[in-house]
Amino acid sequence: MENNDIPEEKSSSAGDAKTEVGLEEATVPEETPPPPPSQVDDNHEDPDKSDLNKIYEEIDRIVTNDNAAPAESVVDEFLDVIEEKIAKLEKEDHDRHAFLESVTRVSKLYMSIVKDPKPEEIGTASIINRIGSVQQRAMAYLEEEFRSLLEDSKTTVDDTSDNIINDQNSISDGGDDNNYNNNNSDETTIFPGYPRDVVLRMNKIAKEMIFGGYESECCEVYMIARRNALEEILQRLGFEKISVDDIQKTHWESLEREIAPAWIKTFRQCATVHFADERILAEAVFSDHPSIAASLFSNLARGVVIQLLDFAQGIAMSKRSAEKLFKTLDMYETLCDMVPKMDGLFPADECSAELKTETSLALSRLGEAAICIFCDLENSIKADNGRTPVPGGAVHPLTRYTMNYLKYACEYKDTLEQVFKEHSRTDGDDPYENDGVSENPNDLQSPFSVQLMRVMDLLDCNLEGKSKLYKDVALSSIFMMNNGRYILQKIKTSMEINCLMGDTWCRRRSSELRQFHKNYQRETWSKLLGCLGHEGLNVVNGKVAKPVLKERFKSFNAMFEEIHRTQSSWVVSDEQMQSELRVSITAVVIPAYRAFLGRYSQYLDAGRQTEKYIKFQPEDLETYIDELFEGNPLSMVRRKQ
Incomplete structure (x- = not known):
């Protein structure tokens, strides 16, 4: 009877030993296990073993010759032997290799008789039932051993595919445990979680179970x-199954x-390590049945991937x-x-198509969730309509939050570009339409760039509205300078935002x-400098209008003191801008005051009158200007004390 799945019989040379010649004249194939004791020299032949060998020979003749008539007595004796072997295996560690060969004979015998039964020679159909019963018991034992070997996995989350030697050729070539021990004793071949000899054993058990019709059980x-084992790996990686409702x-x-x-760690390790390991193992254990190996691997990996994808969708739907x-x-x-790393692992079948979907x-x-979250930033800016101005014209919390958020978001620039390009709903609009926002009419902007521009425009409008909450126009300008400078510095120090906003912006x-x-x-210093004008101070015969001059000095003093008192409480947190402001004020005020003082101080009487109207020397003004924008109101009276 032909069957391509039937392994090569290790005892097929037994018929050659039926001659009166000793063992040394018989040729044993290299991969054939040591012959049973019955084939040793005739002078030392064990009668019981000799009888057992004859039984095996008769069974081999039956299963290999369609015209052979099975004798019920021989079959009964053979089944008695098999049941005895099973009983011994259930109690102690017996010769498992010989047992596998016996199971092969049982399966072949069962298929031979069932396929072409000869009831007139067997005498009764009950023998078929007994063969089936013995086969079932043998398969039950193999199933339990298969389970035990599988459950003894030593897989850990530190296992990697790099330390796995894929020696599947030797498995599919039918190499047995003895050959492994003889030929590869120096190797430490490891499959995912199992030594190579264990995988070889599982391979043989799987082969026997499938050949015997127990594919589904196997x-x-x-x-x-x-x-x-995979669930244990997920738990070790820290990922536990959680439903969408629980999310x-x-x-x-x-x-x-x-x-x-x-989730991220688990997905990456599964895609790069554990799925590859799982495929190697399935292909090794079921090397004679590639389609079964592919199906088992696909179903196992599918369960993990669907579990991980469900979590991702739960996050997206939250x-x-x-x-x-x-x-x-x-x-x-x-x-x-x-995803690209997993593409090569899955066969092009229904499971693969489902996973891709x-x-x-x-x-x-x-992607859609990310777009919605980012676009919600617009709503956050619009909703910030507080009517309380920030003390001192400092940077508004909305500005800090928005720019820090954008700076962090733009670290994902390439991803956001992809997300907006592939998942934004344009409602028929061209996603690369200029939308009237680009600084360069020849530039085509991506949807994310357009969205970023919208956010910046909304922030500008919001800040402009908040600047009007200040009654002092000068303070309103300081507020806009603070916030504008903060925005500009954030953009300049972030290569990603700077690239998106552009030099023109x-x-x-x-x-x-x-x-x-x-x-x-x-608004501030031009009014002060108005006190130092020459108009109204007409010099007549070398004299000036002293009352007007005194009033000018008084006005200047009072106005400068008020500016100092007020603007020392204003805030300019950017040190460079603070320095630029002070330098520009000094450059405008000090030369004008020094010139005015040098020209008109002589017209005031020395002594008490001079002290009364000339309160500041140019150096004093410089000191007081350097105290502006610190956020701490200072009193000149206390300072002079």
């Missing part, structure tokens, strides 16, 4: 054992701190909030990076800052 044992109920802090990083953007993008990047869906949902913002500076100078 596959079920393998699936359960390896599924449990909605779990605080984001917990998800962000523990679960999401574990309530939107700004702080979720970055972990959402991390998960999106992980999927994008790992589920992965694409998870990517889409994560930065130059325009710098120009706006200079204009705010001019507005401040005009």
Whole structure:
């Protein structure tokens, strides 16, 4: 009877030993296990072993010759031997290799008789039932041993594919345990979680079970054992199964701190290490049945991937909030990076198609969630309509939050570009349409660049509205300078944002800052310098109008003291801008005051009159100017004391 799945019989040379010649004249194949004792020299032949060998020979004749008539007595004796072997194996460690050969004979015998039964020669069909019963008992023992070997996995999360020597050729070539021990004793071949000799044993058991018609039982044992092993790996990596409903109920802090990083680590390790290991193992254990190996691997990996994808979709479907953007993008990047690594692992079958569909869906949902979260920044800016101005015209918290958020978000620039390009809903609009935002009409902007420009425009409008909350126009200018400078510095120090906003935008913002500076100078120091004008101080016969001169000095003193008192409480946190402001004020005020003082101080009477009207020397003014914008109101009276 022909069957390509039938292993080569190790005892097929037994017929050659039926002559009266000793063992030394018989040729034993290299991979054939040592012959039974019955084939040793005739002078030392064990009668019982000789009888057993004859039984094996008769059974081999039956299963290899369709015309052979099976004798019921021989079959009964053979089955008695098999049952005895099973009983011994169940009690103690017996010769498992010989037992596998016996199981092969049982399976062949059963298929031979069932396929072409000869009831007139067997005498009764009950022998068929007995053969089936013995085979079932033998398979039950093999199934239990298969389970035990599988459950003795030593897989850890530190295992890598680099230390796995894929020696499947020797397995599929039918090499036995003895050959391994003889030929590869110096090797330390390791499969995922198992020594090579254990994998060889599992390979032989799987082969026998499938050949004997117990494919479903064999596959079920393998699936359960390896599924449990994979679940243990996931737990060691820190990832535990969590439903979509539970994700909605779990605080984001917990998800962000523990679960999401574990998901990323687990997905990366599974895609790069554990799935490859699992495929190697399946192909080694089921080397004679590639389609079974592929199916088992696909189903095992599918269960893990679906579990991981369900978590990703749960995160994407959770309530939107700004702080979720970055972990959402991390998960999106992980999927994008790992999917190509998994493509080569899965055969092109229904399972592979399903996983690709589920992965694409998870990517889409994560991408859409990221877009929605980022676009919600617009709503946050619009909703910030507080009517309380920031003390001292300092940088507004909205500005700090928005720019720090954008700077961090733009560290994901390439990912956000991809997300907005592939997952944004343009409602028919061209995603690269200029949208009237670009500084250069010839530039085509990506959807993310356009969105970033919108956020910046909204922030500008919001800050302009907040600047009007200040009654002092000069302070309003300081507020706009502070916030504008903060924005510009954040953009200049972030290569990603700077690249997206462009040099033209930065130059325009710098120009706006200079204009705010001019507005401040005009509102504050131009009025002060008006006190130092020459108009009304007509010199007649070498004299000036002293009452007017005295009033000029009094006005200057009072106005400068008020400016100092007020603006020393104003805040300019950027040291460079603070220095630039002080230098520009000094450059305007000190020369004008020094000239006015040098020209008109002589017209005041020395002594008490001079002390009364000339309160400041130019050096004093410089000192007081250097105290501006510190955020601490200072009194000149206390200073002089």
